[in-house]
Structure formats: structure tokens, C-alpha cells
Amino acid sequence: MTMLDLTTHFAKFRAAAPERINLAAHSHHDWPDVTFTAQEQCWHDAAQLAGEKWDLVFGELIPLVQAGIARHLQLPDPSTIAVAPNTHEFLCRLLSCFPSNRPIRILTSDAEFHTARRQLERLEEDGLVAVTRVSAEPYETFAERFHTACGIDEYDLIFLSQVFFTSSATSGNLKALVEAVPSQEPFIVIDGYHGFMARPTDLSEIAGRIFYLAGGYKYAMAGEGCCFLHCPPGYGPRPRDTGWFADFGSLAVPPGKSVGYPRDAGRFLGATFDPSGLYRLAAVFDWLTREGITVEQIHCHAQASMTLFIEGLALEHIDGLRVADLITPWGAKAQHGNFLTFRTPRAGEIEAKLAKVHVHCDHRGDRLRFGFGICTNAADVDQALARIRRVVGS
Structure with a gap:
């Protein structure tokens, strides 16, 4: 496993907070410098057009973004990709596809991100x-347990994270999940927010069967x-649940x-x-292509880090920070x-102490999380360890 050193491409973020070591890269990655130029381009295009x-x-930007996403997920047809400001909007739109005369039957895990957890719990309250x-x-x-559950009952929607935000554990092979669902009727929705641009993901064989939901806030930088x-x-x-952009190409046609x-x-x-995020995402895809950086390399960098x-x-031997x-177990065979x-x-105590020395991580209850992206190098990890030793290990 080889660590990359791409820190010069993140000069603006690093200069803005030179003391910060971003080990919260599972939540908010630093943005590469190309996104600054892209943000400016968005403004100039609005002014001109x-x-x-x-x-x-x-006509131009969304096709570029679609092509980049399709390339990284090995999707056969970029036109299967829709864009939105957030994943919650898509979740609500997906739920609106089912009959309204009975409850929607859903199979999921107990470790889904708050977007799905909160919305589903609220809908449960009203039956x-x-x-x-x-x-x-x-x-x-x-x-194994989830695949078994897929065949026990009939569901309208199967909703599952590719990587659990609570642990960094994966939910298993996606093709095997599709094969475990006996009927072609249920929607299979994979929340790829911690998988997209973090783990190599090949959807080519199951693109006709699953929805895949993700975004640029995290690993796509x-x-x-x-x-x-x-x-x-x-x-x-x-x-x-539909908006007027779903009919964008026919706005001049009288309503039927x-x-x-x-x-x-x-x-x-x-x-x-606001299309500015799409400008930034297209710029990231273009930058990665120019530099020859693949998701495999990104994942290997994270593993090495x-x-x-x-x-x-x-x-x-710090209490709370031991192997x-x-x-999620760590080792050669770990799917992480x-x-x-x-x-x-x-x-909470450790996060607060590290924040005082500008090492960024986060916690959820009794879970303390450290993320590793290509915005950091080996020297950053060494410096973070030195600060941890100073303020937590004593």
C-alpha cells in the first residue's frame, strides 16, 4: 500500500488553517485548489449568461458530471444519473414512487445515516x-443475515449503506445482495455516501437493478x-414528488x-x-483524470494512512485508542x-482535547472517528500522532 503526497494541490485549504490536520475526512474533506477556479467560473457564467x-x-455541465460519476462507478449509461442538492431530496422522491393506500414495506439496517433514519422513523409514527x-x-x-432477511418477506424498498457511517464496516458484496432478493419488484437502494470515491465500486453488472445514492460532500472533495x-x-x-426540472426539456410545450x-x-x-457544487465536482473529476489518480489509489492511500x-x-497504549x-476489525482481510x-x-473527551491542538476528528456517542483522505500525507499523520501523544496520552 502506497501513500500519496498531493498536499500541494490543496494549498488554499491548508493555508487557510495551517495548524489544522484534517482527520475528519470521512465528514468534510479539504477541497483541491481546482475547485476554487471552478467556483469562480460558476460566478462568471452567471454574470455572462x-x-x-x-x-x-x-447542456454541458451536467453531462460532464454524469460522465465522471459513470466512469468511477463503471455504469454503462451516464443518462441514468440524476443530480440534486442533497440525498434527502432523492430519498423522499423514491418514497413517493410507491402506492399511497398502504404502508411502504422497507428492509434496512439499524445503522443507516440520519437522512434515512430520521425520515423513516417519522413516517413510522404515522403508519x-x-x-x-x-x-x-x-x-x-x-x-449473511441481511441476505437471508431479503428472502423471508416481501418488501417494496430495500435500503442499505455500502459502508456504515457508525463503524466503517462494509455491508457486503453488492452483486450478492441483488442476487439475494428473489423478486425483481423491490427497489434496491444503496447509500454510497461512504463508498463513492472511497472504495473501488463496479456497478456494471447490476446497473439495471439498483439505485445508487451518493454525493460530492465527502470523498469526492x-x-x-x-x-x-x-x-x-x-x-x-x-x-x-416531482419538480419542474423533471420536465426541463419540454417547458415550452403546453401542459397536457x-x-x-x-x-x-x-x-x-x-x-x-445552486449549480456551483456541480462546477466543483466536474473540476475534481477533471483534476483526478489529469493526475492519473484512481479510486483504487485513493483507497490504498487511506489504508496506508x-x-x-x-x-x-x-x-x-492509550485507553480508548487501542486496536x-x-x-471494525483491522487486518489484511478486513473490508473497510x-x-x-x-x-x-x-x-467526546478525546475529540475535545484534540480540537484544542487542531487535530480534527469527530464522535457520535461512544464512537470516535478518524478519516483519511488524499488531502493529508504521512507527515500529517506523524504530526497528528505527536499531538495525540501530548494531549491524550499523558
């Missing part, structure tokens, strides 16, 4: 959904406002007796949004996201 900028956004949750722990047996949904053909042809939808992913579009971090911590405190999660009652 005004309302006509949407022709550029839909609008019936949710079956499979315990994510123990992670070693999760895939493009910030807020640039999320996407891969939409398999034929599933959800007429979402009730029924609401029309395009056949491609445009059927899942919403309404007016995590190995360096774990080996350094092992020398300190034994890791929720690009962050580490320690279970410790000291999670």
Missing part, C-alpha cells in the same frame, strides 16, 4: 411505512450541493392532461438549485471504509 446559464448547466431493521452488529455476519442518484431504467417512472416524465434519470429531478496511524497508536477498541471508528466512553 444570466438566465441562459441553465442551457450551459444542462406510512413498515420498517424491518437488521442489526448491523456483529459486522462479520451482517451480509467537492463540497455541498452536488448529490446524485443512479436510476435503473423502468423503476419509479412517475415519482409523485397528465404530468409527463422523461424515461431517463431526469424523472427524478427536482427544482431550481490508517495502518501508519494504528501502528503509531499501538506504541502509546482492541476498533469497532476510509475511516477508523473506536468505541470508547472517552470519545
Whole structure:
């Protein structure tokens, strides 16, 4: 495993906070310098084109973004990708595809991100959904247990994270999940927010069967406002939750007796949004291509960084930061996201101490998380370990 040193490409973020070491890269990555130029370009295009900028956004920018996403996920058809400001918007649109005369039957895990967790719990309160949750722990047996659950009952929607935000454990092989669902009817939705641009992901064989939901805020290093949904053909042809951009190509045509939808992913579009995130995301894709950086290299960099971090911590014997405190086992065979999660009652205390010395991490309850992206190098990890030793190890 080889660590990269691309820190010169993140000069603006690093100069803005020179003391910061970003080990919260599972949450907010530094943005590469190319995104600054892209942000400026968005402003200049708006100034030059005004309302006509949407022709550029839909005619040039979105196709560039679609092509980049399709390339990294090995999707056969970029037109299956819709964009939106956030993943919650897509979740609501997906839920609006099902019959309204009975509860939506949903299979999921008990470790989904708050976007899905909160919304589904609220709908449960009103009896609008019936949710079956499979315990994510123990992670070693999760895939087998979840696949078994897929065949026990009939579901309308199967919603599952590719990588659990609570632990960095993966949920298993996605093709095997598809094969475990006996019917072709249920929507299979993969939340790829901690998988996209973090782990090599090949959807080529299952692109016609699953929805894939992710965005640029985390590992794609493009910030807020640039999320996407891969939409398999034929599933959800007429979402009730629909915006005028879903009919963007036909706005000059007089309204008909029924609401029309395009056949491609445009059927899942919403309404007016800030396109600046798409400018940044397109710039990141272009930069990675020019530099010859692949997702495989990004994941290997994270693995090498995590190995360096774990080996350094092992020398300190710090309560709460031992290998034994890791929720997801670490080793050659471990299927892991690009962050580490320690279970410790000291999670909040350790995060607060590290924040005072500008080492950024985060915690959720008794879970302390450290993320590793290509915005950091080996020297950053070494410096972070030195600060941890000084303020936590004493």
C-alpha cells in the first residue's frame, strides 16, 4: 500500500488553517485548489449568461458530471444519473414512487445515516411505512443475515449503506445482495455516501437493478450541493414528488392532461438549485483524470494512512485508542471504509482535547472517528500522532 503526497494541490485549504490536520475526512474533506477556479467560473457564467446559464448547466455541465460519476462507478449509461442538492431530496422522491393506500414495506439496517433514519422513523409514527431493521452488529455476519432477511418477506424498498457511517464496516458484496432478493419488484437502494470515491465500486453488472445514492460532500472533495442518484431504467417512472426540472426539456410545450416524465434519470429531478457544487465536482473529476489518480489509489492511500496511524497508536497504549477498541476489525482481510471508528466512553473527551491542538476528528456517542483522505500525507499523520501523544496520552 502506497501513500500519496498531493498536499500541494490543496494549498488554499491548508493555508487557510495551517495548524489544522484534517482527520475528519470521512465528514468534510479539504477541497483541491481546482475547485476554487471552478467556483469562480460558476460566478462568471452567471454574470455572462444570466438566465441562459441553465442551457450551459444542462447542456454541458451536467453531462460532464454524469460522465465522471459513470466512469468511477463503471455504469454503462451516464443518462441514468440524476443530480440534486442533497440525498434527502432523492430519498423522499423514491418514497413517493410507491402506492399511497398502504404502508411502504422497507428492509434496512439499524445503522443507516440520519437522512434515512430520521425520515423513516417519522413516517413510522404515522403508519406510512413498515420498517424491518437488521442489526448491523456483529459486522462479520451482517451480509449473511441481511441476505437471508431479503428472502423471508416481501418488501417494496430495500435500503442499505455500502459502508456504515457508525463503524466503517462494509455491508457486503453488492452483486450478492441483488442476487439475494428473489423478486425483481423491490427497489434496491444503496447509500454510497461512504463508498463513492472511497472504495473501488463496479456497478456494471447490476446497473439495471439498483439505485445508487451518493454525493460530492465527502470523498469526492467537492463540497455541498452536488448529490446524485443512479436510476435503473423502468423503476419509479412517475415519482409523485416531482419538480419542474423533471420536465426541463419540454417547458415550452403546453401542459397536457397528465404530468409527463422523461424515461431517463431526469424523472427524478427536482427544482431550481445552486449549480456551483456541480462546477466543483466536474473540476475534481477533471483534476483526478489529469493526475492519473484512481479510486483504487485513493483507497490504498487511506489504508496506508490508517495502518501508519494504528501502528503509531499501538506504541502509546492509550485507553480508548487501542486496536482492541476498533469497532471494525483491522487486518489484511478486513473490508473497510476510509475511516477508523473506536468505541470508547472517552470519545467526546478525546475529540475535545484534540480540537484544542487542531487535530480534527469527530464522535457520535461512544464512537470516535478518524478519516483519511488524499488531502493529508504521512507527515500529517506523524504530526497528528505527536499531538495525540501530548494531549491524550499523558
